Amino acid sequence: MKKKISLIMCGLLVVGTLFGCGNAAQTGGTEVNNESAQTDGEGTEEVEETKQDASTEQTEIKIWHDGDEAIMKTIADRVNASLAEKKITVSFEKKTGLTDQLQLYGNDAANGPDMYLYAHDSLGTFVEMGILAPIDDMADAGVMGDLLPMTVEAGSYNGEQYLVPVYFETLLFLYNKELWNGDLPTSTEDLYEYMKANTDTAAGTYAVVNQHSTAYNVAPFINGFGGYIIDKDGNPGLNNQETKDAVEYNKKFAALQADGDYNTVTTLFNEKKAAAIIGGPWLISGIKDAGIDLGIKSLSDFVLPNGKALAPYSGVQGVGVMKHAAENKKEAVTEVLKAIAAPEVGIDLANNSNCAPANVKSYEDAGVAGNEMIMAMKETADTAQPMPNIPQMSVMWAPAEGLLAAVNKSGEDINTVAEEFEKQAETAIADMQ
Amino acid sequence: MRRSNKRLPWAYSLPALILVGIVIVFPIIYTGYLSLTNMNLYHWFDFEIIGFSNYERALLKLDSGFLSALFTTIIWTAVNMALQVVLAYFIAMALNVDGLRLNRLYKTLLMFPWAMPAYVSILLWRVGMYNTEFGLLNKVLTALGMEKVNFLAENTPAFISCLVLNLWMALPFMIMMIDGALQSIDKSYYESAQLDGAGFLARNIYITIPALRGIIAPAVIMTTFTTFKQFDIIYLLTMQKGALSGATLQTIITYAHQNAFVSNNYGLSSAVSIIIFVLIVVFSLGTNRGLREES
Numbered sequence: 001m002k003k004k005i006s007l008i009m010c011g012l013l014v015v016g017t018l019f020g021c022g023n024a025a026q027t028g029g030t031e032v033n034n035e036s037a038q039t040d041g042e043g044t045e046e047v048e049e050t051k052q053d054a055s056t057e058q059t060e061i062k063i064w065h066d067g068d069e070a071i072m073k074t075i076a077d078r079v080n081a082s083l084a085e086k087k088i089t090v091s092f093e094k095k096t097g098l099t100d101q102l103q104l105y106g107n108d109a110a111n112g113p114d115m116y117l118y119a120h121d122s123l124g125t126f127v128e129m130g131i132l133a134p135i136d137d138m139a140d141a142g143v144m145g146d147l148l149p150m151t152v153e154a155g156s157y158n159g160e161q162y163l164v165p166v167y168f169e170t171l172l173f174l175y176n177k178e179l180w181n182g183d184l185p186t187s188t189e190d191l192y193e194y195m196k197a198n199t200d201t202a203a204g205t206y207a208v209v210n211q212h213s214t215a216y217n218v219a220p221f222i223n224g225f226g227g228y229i230i231d232k233d234g235n236p237g238l239n240n241q242e243t244k245d246a247v248e249y250n251k252k253f254a255a256l257q258a259d260g261d262y263n264t265v266t267t268l269f270n271e272k273k274a275a276a277i278i279g280g281p282w283l284i285s286g287i288k289d290a291g292i293d294l295g296i297k298s299l300s301d302f303v304l305p306n307g308k309a310l311a312p313y314s315g316v317q318g319v320g321v322m323k324h325a326a327e328n329k330k331e332a333v334t335e336v337l338k339a340i341a342a343p344e345v346g347i348d349l350a351n352n353s354n355c356a357p358a359n360v361k362s363y364e365d366a367g368v369a370g371n372e373m374i375m376a377m378k379e380t381a382d383t384a385q386p387m388p389n390i391p392q393m394s395v396m397w398a399p400a401e402g403l404l405a406a407v408n409k410s411g412e413d414i415n416t417v418a419e420e421f422e423k424q425a426e427t428a429i430a431d432m433q
Numbered sequence: 434m435r436r437s438n439k440r441l442p443w444a445y446s447l448p449a450l451i452l453v454g455i456v457i458v459f460p461i462i463y464t465g466y467l468s469l470t471n472m473n474l475y476h477w478f479d480f481e482i483i484g485f486s487n488y489e490r491a492l493l494k495l496d497s498g499f500l501s502a503l504f505t506t507i508i509w510t511a512v513n514m515a516l517q518v519v520l521a522y523f524i525a526m527a528l529n530v531d532g533l534r535l536n537r538l539y540k541t542l543l544m545f546p547w548a549m550p551a552y553v554s555i556l557l558w559r560v561g562m563y564n565t566e567f568g569l570l571n572k573v574l575t576a577l578g579m580e581k582v583n584f585l586a587e588n589t590p591a592f593i594s595c596l597v598l599n600l601w602m603a604l605p606f607m608i609m610m611i612d613g614a615l616q617s618i619d620k621s622y623y624e625s626a627q628l629d630g631a632g633f634l635a636r637n638i639y640i641t642i643p644a645l646r647g648i649i650a651p652a653v654i655m656t657t658f659t660t661f662k663q664f665d666i667i668y669l670l671t672m673q674k675g676a677l678s679g680a681t682l683q684t685i686i687t688y689a690h691q692n693a694f695v696s697n698n699y700g701l702s703s704a705v706s707i708i709i710f711v712l713i714v715v716f717s718l719g720t721n722r723g724l725r726e727e728s
Contacts, residue, residue, distance in 0.1 A: 006445060013448035107478065125697070129477040202575065204566050214675050259565045259583060261676050268566060391474055395695055401677045409586040409679025431490075431696040432474055 064113035066098035106131030114325035133326030154316035154386035163318030165358035175276035212254035223311035236425035395428035468703035487704035502688035521607035547605035591680035614648035
């Protein structure tokens with residue numbers, strides 16, 4: 001008897017273990033919950049049937065993102081209001097680790113998104129994977145015409161447009177008005193002189209701090225010197241003479257900027273031990289909480305010894321369309337792209353969340369025009385370069401930052417290490433194939 | 434009847450076998466399968482079997498960089514294990530001294546580093562101990578009138594910094610194991626030895642250490658593997674994306690990660706994983722055989 005009971009229990013355990021592999025949608029009725037559909041990974045046919053039934057009344061466009069929920073709510077509210085008459089509803093779903101999620105679900109019409117909103121630098125990766133559709137026939141000149149050229153460029157890959165830019169970010173010169181002495185310099189050399197005169201590393205007080213060994217934060221120098229981390233054809237440029245000149249030039253600033261770690265430099269600025277920081281809009285909420293009287297200046301206002309302005313990278317948040325949605329929901333997607341690109345969305349984003357809109361017309365709004373940080377970012381957009389969106393860029397951060405850390409922190413010779421990290425970069429790029 | 438008796442244990446074990454199969458065996462087999470394909474960014478959905486060319490490429494990575502990483506890994510494992518066992522032995526002995534007050538409290542406190550999530554501990558040490566501006570060590574140095582030191586900027590100090598942190602995190606487990614083993618030794622051995630005039634050293638060499646060896650061997654083997662394949666301490670202290678410290682320390686796992694796992698080339702990464710897997714299995718078989726022969 002005991003044996004039989006034990007065997008039955010084992011059988012039940014086996015069934016229970018394998019039950020999780022079953023098709024949940026088969027057990028349910030016609031109502032399919034989005035969340036359960038995502039996690040089940042199955043039940044494709046049932047979900048599609050349900051969607052088709054629903055499409056006669058309302059078309060739902062699901063957009064995945066990995067950003068601030070408040071920002072997405074702002075976009076959703078405005079877009080849904082403008083598309084209400086057309087019976088199109090947009091819903092945003094946050095997916096942490098969006099790149100990995102899209103690698104899994106990008107081509108899955110039932111469980112994946114119809115569109116996604118994310119930084120433009122992953123664009124090439126998604127296009128090469130074959131999950132994105134070009135939007136040239138869905139977003140015409142009427143949609144794209146009013147968008148800042150830099151943001152439009154960020155959303156194009158191999159000559160085709162894949163993203164409608166929504167807002168963008170770039171580095172700024174943020175300073176504490178209480179701590180800064182005198183006028184702000186207009187050249188990097190004057191800035192360096194100010195730093196030398198107002199930095200006491202032993203006491204832990206600094207004039208300007210920057211993440212001096214992070215490629216994104218050194219890009220203003222590299223781009224300004226005419227160097228590059230990687231070119232449009234996927235060739236690394238760490239051993240390029242202009243890049244080396246820029247890294248060497250940045251080194252003297254780095255010596256006066258603590259260890260350059262993100263946590264260190266932001267804490268120094270927020271604790272009023274640094275008078276200025278080179279950082280992005282993501283620092284603003286922490287700075288406000290610290291009660292700092294903040295001043296903002298565009299990095300384009302600083303001129304390098306070669307006469308060119310600092311040229312930071314820009315990160316553009318744009319919305320792209322999955323291939324299956326472009327085929328099955330083209331009309332609705334076209335309407336959504338048009339609604340998202342509208343200046344009203346940019347105005348809402350600027351006023352509610354301090355985002356710099358991609359639409360030029362948004363800046364005509366008085367509230368937006370009066371926002372010091374947003375206007376500084378718009379000004380920087382003239383010299384800013386979109387981060388490269390080719391897939392090879394994803395393996396360039398490590399060698400580029402290895403080079404910077406070797407020069408700034410370990411005191412290595414630029415020529416020796418530039419060659420070494422260039423080879424590392426070439427190997428990493430070759431390994432992608 | 435006999436046949437039924439043979440099948441019965443398999444039937445009882447079936448749920449566990451299925452679970453082990455799904456959780457452990459399937460991923461290994463699937464990784465092996467992927468290692469034979471050209472699955473990468475450019476062949477995400479249309480990948481196909483390409484034979485052993487990923488293994489050829491992976492083995493080509495066994496260059497001077499790999500050998501240097503292997504050497505660092507061996508030194509890292511040997512130094513860590515030697516220090517862990519010796520320190521844990523003496524701390525456990527101290528905790529078992531007769532008449533020690535509050536010994537349970539000390540044991541509980543010693544467990545904290547082990548109980549803390551590794552990620553939290555590592556970042557806590559990076560900022561709270563080693564940071565040039567806010568770290569305790571640099572605060573002490575500047576209070577003594579000395580210059581700040583970037584402990585993680587160069588290889589040797591970075592290695593020592595990682596070592597100290599690993600000891601802090603791993604010692605509690607070893608102390609707990611040795612402490613438990615010490616309590617299982619019959620006290621009468623010590624009483625007899627004392628009557629025979631054995632001192633502290635003799636008691637340790639002839640009674641404690643031989644009695645402990647068999648009991649703590651599994652813990653030592655487990656910890657050796659954990660230390661050998663250590664990734665998070667070295668990565669988070671010195672190589673974290675956006676916060677490289679300047680040191681270029683590489684163990685074989687960080688080397689493999691840097692060379693194969695950031696490229697979205699799943700075929701190549703899988704081949705590297707299988708090679709590391711085989712290396713660890715061989716290492717494990719060697720260790721087990723050594724233990725059997727010893728016993």
